[in-house]
Amino acid sequence: MSCLEANTAPRREDRLGTCIEFGGLVGDIAAPFCEGCLKNRHRAFSQGTICQLLPALAILTSLRDTAVIVHGAVGCGGAVHSLGASVRLGQWRSGDKNPKGALWLSTNLNERDVTQGGEEKLRKAILESDRRYRPAAIVVLSTCVPGIIGDDIDGVANGLRDQVSAALLPIHCEGFKTKVMATAYDAIFHSFLRYVVDGRDETRFPIYDADAAIAVESIRRKRLVNLMNVSSMTGPDQNELIRLLNKLGLEVNMLPCDAHPDAFRLAPFASLSVGVCPTHDDYFMGYLEEKFGVPFVGKQMPIGIENTGTWLRHVASRLGLESTAERIIAAEESELRTALAPLLPRLKGKTAMLSAGEIRTLSTAVLLQELGMEILAVRPYHYDEFGAAEIERLTEINPDIRLNVATAQPFEAVNIINRAKPDLYIGHNSDNVWAAKCGAAIMPIYGTNAIYSGYSGAYDIARRIHRHLANTSFNEKLSKNVRQPYRESWYAENPYKYIKGGELSA
Numbered sequence: 001m002s003c004l005e006a007n008t009a010p011r012r013e014d015r016l017g018t019c020i021e022f023g024g025l026v027g028d029i030a031a032p033f034c035e036g037c038l039k040n041r042h043r044a045f046s047q048g049t050i051c052q053l054l055p056a057l058a059i060l061t062s063l064r065d066t067a068v069i070v071h072g073a074v075g076c077g078g079a080v081h082s083l084g085a086s087v088r089l090g091q092w093r094s095g096d097k098n099p100k101g102a103l104w105l106s107t108n109l110n111e112r113d114v115t116q117g118g119e120e121k122l123r124k125a126i127l128e129s130d131r132r133y134r135p136a137a138i139v140v141l142s143t144c145v146p147g148i149i150g151d152d153i154d155g156v157a158n159g160l161r162d163q164v165s166a167a168l169l170p171i172h173c174e175g176f177k178t179k180v181m182a183t184a185y186d187a188i189f190h191s192f193l194r195y196v197v198d199g200r201d202e203t204r205f206p207i208y209d210a211d212a213a214i215a216v217e218s219i220r221r222k223r224l225v226n227l228m229n230v231s232s233m234t235g236p237d238q239n240e241l242i243r244l245l246n247k248l249g250l251e252v253n254m255l256p257c258d259a260h261p262d263a264f265r266l267a268p269f270a271s272l273s274v275g276v277c278p279t280h281d282d283y284f285m286g287y288l289e290e291k292f293g294v295p296f297v298g299k300q301m302p303i304g305i306e307n308t309g310t311w312l313r314h315v316a317s318r319l320g321l322e323s324t325a326e327r328i329i330a331a332e333e334s335e336l337r338t339a340l341a342p343l344l345p346r347l348k349g350k351t352a353m354l355s356a357g358e359i360r361t362l363s364t365a366v367l368l369q370e371l372g373m374e375i376l377a378v379r380p381y382h383y384d385e386f387g388a389a390e391i392e393r394l395t396e397i398n399p400d401i402r403l404n405v406a407t408a409q410p411f412e413a414v415n416i417i418n419r420a421k422p423d424l425y426i427g428h429n430s431d432n433v434w435a436a437k438c439g440a441a442i443m444p445i446y447g448t449n450a451i452y453s454g455y456s457g458a459y460d461i462a463r464r465i466h467r468h469l470a471n472t473s474f475n476e477k478l479s480k481n482v483r484q485p486y487r488e489s490w491y492a493e494n495p496y497k498y499i500k501g502g503e504l505s506a
């Protein structure tokens with residue numbers, strides 16, 4: 001049975017055997033993962049995690065002409081406030097010179113609703129959203145409370161489809177359901193595939209010259225590719241990838257972030273889906289191929305010199321554009337190496353530790369190796385089959401790189417930082433703050449206005465690392481004047497002590 005016949009997407013733990021608890025060296029993870037030994041691990045002590053609602057809200061609030069109803073306690077939508085700046089920026093980049101920010105509502109479930117049910121509140125919220133905003137789509141995001149009390153969000157949506165003009169998309173995103181926040185990507189794509197991507201071609205052609213217009217459109221679609229952006233891709237990142245694909249002569253239908261729901265409707269008519277992160281895109285691209293025969297590529301994240309070249313080659317090979325791709329890659333790499341030449345001697349031998357989502361962490365680590373730096377440790381938020389190729393590459397370069405698979409868990413991070421003592425820590429700000437207090441220089445692995453992808457991204461990462469390492473005295477002094485909340489004895493312990501069945505090498 002296809003997963004799409006069910007109301008909800010399966011958890012990543014079940015679909016991919018995804019693991020979030022591992023401590024050891026990069027070479028230690030492949031065998032136990034393949035043998036299924038990393039399933040059902042847990043931490044006897046866990047410090048923080050990330051609810052799948054956070055990445056879901058990051059994608060959904062960026063969608064154009066779409067209202068997001070968070071069905072749950074009002075606090076579940078609190079993360080939207082931290083996303084406001086990037087949502088506005090995305091709207092501004094899409095041509096809206098008066099961006100209004102995220103369009104979201106909460107059903108504000110309370111104690112009474114927990115005992116009597118929240119379906120009536122949801123029904124009213126859907127009708128009110130449609131009346132007030134007339135959006136192209138209304139997303140109903142289910143959280144823990146309706147999941148526990150058994151609200152039937154699919155039944156409510158189905159009952160209202162004839163009464164509203166918007167497409168209704170129930171999305172099951174209960175935080176308690178999974179420890180792997182990437183499950184949110186599948187939950188979102190699952191609903192779009194069920195309720196929006198129907199393969200109906202509603203393109204309107206002029207009556208006076210319909211045949212010519214159809215022929216032009218058909219030629220355009222042969223060169224049309226779906227570019228799967230992720231919410232941790234900046235506007236400059238998107239422009240860089242579009243620039244490279246345009247150089248190949250391709251036109252881009254970009255989704256899901258910052259997209260209008262119509263971009264999903266157009267997706268089945270593209271010649272190819274191009275992923276930028278297999279962790280993010282595999283569910284959507286896999287089903288688009290299964291349902292509509294649209295092939296896909298995208299095992300690499302185009303961060304790093306070799307990765308970007310491989311990414312372009314894979315796109316080109318599916319469309320018969322190999323020689324054009326080789327010309328583009330040669331020219332781009334030559335320009336990049338000239339630009340990097342003055343920076344490389346200053347980066348050579350500097351040490352780094354990284355943390356973030358699986359593919360981003362590992363791809364950026366590979367890029368740093370390309371820049372002549374030494375990787376001491378990587379901390380991807382989770383691990384599954386998509387990270388295997390990059391882990392293999394890091395193992396070939398240096399099998400002694402520490403690997404800590406952990407979503408949050410700062411107590412493990414500070415222990416490892418104290419042992420490894422990297423010159424630079426590259427992670428999200430929520431991780432970087434701990435490294436800064438340990439005295440390491442820090443750099444965001446994602447920031448809304450910087451560029452990370454493609455050849456321009458490789459140069460800019462090198463330039464920013466050089467700047468961050470030029471003067472590290474602030475964090476060095478900070479480490480002498482702040483206290484971490486851990487006892488000295490913790491730093492002598494094995495950092496993976498609380499992972500049940502964890503490796504012992506630290």
Ligand code: SF4
Pocket residue numbers: 051052053072075076143144145173174175176
């Ligand atoms: S864990 Fe549950 S209650 Fe908490 S924010 Fe996520 S969905 Fe809401």
